[in-house]
Amino acid sequence: MPDMLILGTRKGTVIIERSGDTWLPRGAAHEGIPVCFAARDPRNGAIWASLDHGHWGPKLSRSQDAGSTWQDMPSIKYPAGARHIGQYLPTPDFDPDAPTGEPEYRDASVYKIWHIAFGHDAQPGRMYAGTIPGGLFSSDDGGQSWELNRPLWNHESRGGDLFAGEATSATHWGGTPASIDYGVFEPGIHSIIVNPTNPQHLYVAASSAGVIESRDGGATWSGRNKGMVMDHLPNPEADWGHDPHYVTACRDDPRHLWQQNHCGVFYSADGAQSWSRVSAPESGVHFGFPIAVDARDGRTAWVVPARSDEQRMTLDNGLFVARTEDGGQSWQELRAGLPQDNAYDIVLRHALDAHGDYLCFGSTTGNVYLSADRGESWQCLGHNFPPVYSVRFG
């Protein structure tokens, strides 16, 4: 049974503690500062928060006493010479077939630390961080120092090794709309998966590129987007350019991966070697942001469906969670305890988590809902939280 929930919100880090059957929120830490992701390191209990300062640059903060006090941690920085090919938000007259000009190189700067992942038990100091503009960083000293993963940064899908000179290939990574807040249109890594049975086996997901796998600890990377369909692309089945909203894997059997994106829910039973669209648009399971998978049964997953890419609202003004227990062959709508009228809640990519039979999600309208029975029924833990960016059990 989990004892703690950690919320990253627009106004700080909120910890909700369990006392018997009651969940009690504490006052926010990092008051007034947007926290785009916060999570507890299961290896040592430290809680990490990614601060999305509007003015002062992205920062990491860590608590080693369950959130009572916090310490600023060293900033993540791109090394000198780290460049990328600049992207621009497509304009209405954008022609994907028009010849491209010379690439515009930009020095890389961290705009957002979007996701934090903790290493394998065999690597107690290892951490990972995904950033906008699309760099994966790792630390081997518990977050005291960070290093850019150059094989991924220099991947041929991004133009090759720009440390060495000119691009040797075109970039196939597009920008993420989540970067527009920073005045840019650059890619971002929002999902990092460490195989619990093999520390050398990693997945990351980037918007807008897709899923990328390394089986050698990050020394080499390969795109894993076979079977993905992006309906709005000139070639919907292109190798790159996909926009996963969140990708996660089953803890006990990480061959089972799940992905929610603009164009459906996608499932892989073979370690992302191939994906299948398992949406059920007729029942509303199609568009959304977060996805969670059961830790033991890789065929069981939950999503919080939303209405259409264009509107991003609840379906029929009612909030529900959808669950599959058969790899997406069928979905059940779970509504007990969730509002079915006048609900405008949207649940963002990191704002749903599963822990045993427990599930929790938080919405952009500041509601947090908890289930202790695999989503069958829900209780509200509060209606007046700030907009919620991330939810993780501690």
Place this chain on the structure above:
Amino acid sequence: MPTVTMTSHLYRFFPELADVELEVPAGSIADVVREIERRHPGFADYIVDEHGALRRHVLISVNDAILVDRRALSDRVSEGGTVYIFQALTGG
């Protein structure tokens, strides 16, 4: 020596700066930021990015002249001058 005046919001992260008359040697604004960083480690990360460029929502002026070189902070402050560090504020 030039003095540095900054938005009080930075005192939240560097409370030791709240009650000091911050004097630095004359030089470029990049020199000024480096000097404050030397005395108060971590400060520069709040003002400039990893390339030393001024962060997007931060503004510096030297006396009443707004910094021109936001990329390398080569503008200079003379003896007796004042460097002001501002931030933009928005949102709700």
